[in-house]
Amino acid sequence: MSSELRQRHKPSSSKPSPKTSTSTPSNNARGISILDILRVLATLIIATLGLSYYMTGSESVLFGYRPWFTRLPVVLRYIQGPLLLTPTELSLYNGTDPTLPIYLSVNGTIFDVSANPLVYGAGGHYNFFTGRDATRAFVTGCFKEDLTPDMRGVEEMFIPIDDPEEEKMLSSGERKKRREQDLRIARQRIQTQVAHWEGFFRGHKKYFEVGKVVGLEEVIAKEEKRELCTAAKQQRGRREGGGSVKGKE
Known part of the structure; x- marks a missing residue:
């Protein structure tokens, strides 16, 4: 009887409930880097120089300015x-x-x-x-x-x-x-x-x-x-x- 009482009053070893976790952004959702900006600028510059070369009849890449x-x-x-x-x-x-x-x-x-x-x-x-x-x-x-x-x-x-x-x-x-x-x-x-x-x-x-x-x-x-x-x-x-x-x- 006494053993049953001891077992009945034994504190339960229940695990604490996990804390609510906040979601963190993944690596795939990162912002625009400086490297991305440089790539865009380089693309625009190359495209502009090519357009000048075409419009000036292969004479200049700076729209006539030399x-x-x-x-x-x-x-x-x-x-x-x-x-x-x-x-x-x-x-x-x-x-x-x-x-x-x-x-x-x-x-x-x-x-x-x-x-x-x-x-x-x-x-x-x-x-x-x-x-x-x-x-x-x-x-x-x-x-x-x-x-x-x-x-x-x-x-x-x-x-x-x-x-x-x-x-x-x-x-x-x-x-x-x-x-x-x-x-x-x-x-x-x-x-x-x-x-x-x-x-x-x-x-x-x-x-x-x-x-x-x-x-x-x-x-x-x-x-x-x-x-x-x-x-x-x-x-x-x-x-x-x-x-x-x-x-x-």
Whole structure:
């Protein structure tokens, strides 16, 4: 009896109920990693470069933008430093020697135009510009007569032809003042045109600056002063009454 009571009152060794467990995210449900972002960006960049290459006709992967450091000839010239060539040395780079680049000069600045041999190479339409400084021809448009850096007298093409009757009415002081004003305006126009052509070659996506011509002053000093070519004379306007200028039609 007593043993039965002991068994009846024996504490049960029941296991404690497990705690309610919270679910944890599995490895398959992780967030976006940095690696995933980099993959997406790389895919977008490659796709953009490919689209540019296709749209520009296989010429550029940056939609026509070509920084100077992506062009090997420009980088090499930058490393080597600017060239200093005399007019005689510059004459060798006229496109006749296939082992040499093609150079031309505007206002003493030398540009490499080798990327366009059909235009500036031997037999090209503008080959006569190469191997020399032909600044005068760039301004006057006289490609046969004015392939020279000598700009003396070019300002006359921008000075209007005076009306003889009006000229008689001016005093010598007034004529002198008008002449000085005409020269000042003409030289400004020359500078503008020369700067335009320098900017054309300097900013061109295929051409680039390589150096300077030295000794041009000595060459010009030895030449006789040129007359204004016929084509340039024909571009002069006529001054009408009141000082206004009528352009050549």
